[in-house]
Amino acid sequence: MKTDCAVAIDGLQVTDVTGQKKKSISNIPPDCTVGELVQELLSELQLPKNDGAGRPLQYQARLDREGRHLNGSETVGDALQPGDSVVLTPNIEAGGGRAI
Amino acid sequence: MATDGWIYALAVYREDGTAVGQYAIDVDWEPARQWARHVAICEGYRDGWHDPARVLPIWHRSGKPVLRGFRVVLGGAGRRAVACDFTSRFFAASARALSSTLVDAGALVSGEVFRYMALAVRDPDGRPPESRLRLVVRDVDEANAPVVREAARADAVAGASRLGEPLAGEIPVIAAPRVLDEIVALTQAAGAVETGGALVGHLFRDASMCEVFVRITAQVPARHTEATTVRLAFTADTWRDIQRDTDARGNGERLVGWWHSHPVADWEGDTPGGSGDDGEAAALRDCFSEHDSALHRTVFPGSHCIALVANRLAANVVKFSVFGWHDAVLRRRGLLVGGGPA
Numbered sequence: 303m304k305t306d307c308a309v310a311i312d313g314l315q316v317t318d319v320t321g322q323k324k325k326s327i328s329n330i331p332p333d334c335t336v337g338e339l340v341q342e343l344l345s346e347l348q349l350p351k352n353d354g355a356g357r358p359l360q361y362q363a364r365l366d367r368e369g370r371h372l373n374g375s376e377t378v379g380d381a382l383q384p385g386d387s388v389v390l391t392p393n394i395e396a397g398g399g400r401a402i
Numbered sequence: 403m404a405t406d407g408w409i410y411a412l413a414v415y416r417e418d419g420t421a422v423g424q425y426a427i428d429v430d431w432e433p434a435r436q437w438a439r440h441v442a443i444c445e446g447y448r449d450g451w452h453d454p455a456r457v458l459p460i461w462h463r464s465g466k467p468v469l470r471g472f473r474v475v476l477g478g479a480g481r482r483a484v485a486c487d488f489t490s491r492f493f494a495a496s497a498r499a500l501s502s503t504l505v506d507a508g509a510l511v512s513g514e515v516f517r518y519m520a521l522a523v524r525d526p527d528g529r530p531p532e533s534r535l536r537l538v539v540r541d542v543d544e545a546n547a548p549v550v551r552e553a554a555r556a557d558a559v560a561g562a563s564r565l566g567e568p569l570a571g572e573i574p575v576i577a578a579p580r581v582l583d584e585i586v587a588l589t590q591a592a593g594a595v596e597t598g599g600a601l602v603g604h605l606f607r608d609a610s611m612c613e614v615f616v617r618i619t620a621q622v623p624a625r626h627t628e629a630t631t632v633r634l635a636f637t638a639d640t641w642r643d644i645q646r647d648t649d650a651r652g653n654g655e656r657l658v659g660w661w662h663s664h665p666v667a668d669w670e671g672d673t674p675g676g677s678g679d680d681g682e683a684a685a686l687r688d689c690f691s692e693h694d695s696a697l698h699r700t701v702f703p704g705s706h707c708i709a710l711v712a713n714r715l716a717a718n719v720v721k722f723s724v725f726g727w728h729d730a731v732l733r734r735r736g737l738l739v740g741g742g743p744a
Binding site: 315318319320321322324325326327328329330331334338339342346348349350352353355356359361362364371389391392393394395396397 | 403430431432435498499502503534535536537538539540541542596598632633634635636637638641642644645656657662664691692693694696697699700701702703704
């Protein structure tokens with residue numbers, strides 16, 4: 303369902319992958335992209351944007367209502383409804399690299 | 403975390419003492435905030451989990467701007483405050499990240515030994531950065547307060563055997579033996595490629611000792627990974643399934659760590675990224691790489707969370723290494739296996 307473009311999205315529930323950090327987000331501009339929103343949410347959930355060597359970490363937002371990962375280029379107004387729940391999940395690698 | 407108008411920086415020197423420069427650092431305070439939460443849980447702190455944590459400099463005896471460490475304060479706004487002090491060792495991760503940048507910029511040579519000193523200086527602006535999207539953010543109560551059960555630590559560790567060298571003051575983590583048995587079986591079945599999964603269980607507090615401990619009740623195999631002999635990528639689908647599988651168990655378990663394998667037997671003579679030297683393979687089999695560290699920090703910043711590495715040294719020989727947080731720094735640590743009911 304497409305939300306009215308002029309209305310900000312309220313009451314978005316955002317959690318990290320462990321479910322141990324959870325925030326309610328309101329006043330989300332409907333014309334911003336999911337990718338822009340995710341970058342802002344990383345700070346709010348104290349999730350790192352880069353790995354130990356300064357390389358950017360990749361995250362996806364999984365929308366519970368549809369059981370799918372949102373595309374970073376989708377707009378919030380197209381993808382989200384008030385009260386939706388999303389989980390921020392990293393694509394992250396173990397192994398390799400220098401020992402710490 | 404609120405830094406009260408201080409900017410943190412590192413002064414970098416070459417081994418001979420010549421200065422390379424001073425560099426502002428974007429400090430990842432989250433492990434320190436989590437360790438302060440751990441101290442608060444031990445002390446039976448009940449409220450104020452939503453109050454923003456503050457970080458304050460602790461000056462070196464030589465005076466400002468040189469740091470001996472810093473203090474994290476939880477609560478305090480009309481509530482009981484809990485303070486936790488950290489040494490400047492915490493900045494080692496920032497120094498490692500900075501060194502990569504300095505090597506890229508030609509200020510340091512790859513492999514060069516350097517020294518650093520942590521500093522804090524007043525931010526002339528002094529205002530925290532505003533949200534670009536001007537979001538309104540609110541904590542959700544049930545998720546941010548820690549889920550802790552009460553139990554006697556002595557009962558939980560009774561009869562447990564030790565795996566690895568314990569770190570003084572480590573948070574006791576007790577794994578059910580079948581968890582390790584399953585990891586060994588999965589590691590052997592994976593053969594020449596890495597495999598892994600999540601560790602789930604419960605966090606307990608022993609009120610009589612003001613201590614917490616962890617009981618690992620199960621491992622959840624990771625699916626939808628991308629694996630090679632030396633790397634294992636946990637994808638967004640991996641985490642989705644781990645969350646679903648954990649919820650489906652219906653025991654109220656939480657993610658308390660993760661594990662992954664090192665197929666060392668397949669590295670000998672074909673060392674990943676190296677010369678094929680057996681000594682290098684020996685070092686790699688027992689290491690926790692910067693990628694491992696980044697994964698642990700990203701998904702498992704909780705002070706009680708551990709990482710288990712299953713080193714497959716031969717077809718039927720798997721040895722474990724254990725890593726976890728101590729004073730907000732990742733260190734090698736021990737694990738208890740077995741024990742009594744908690």
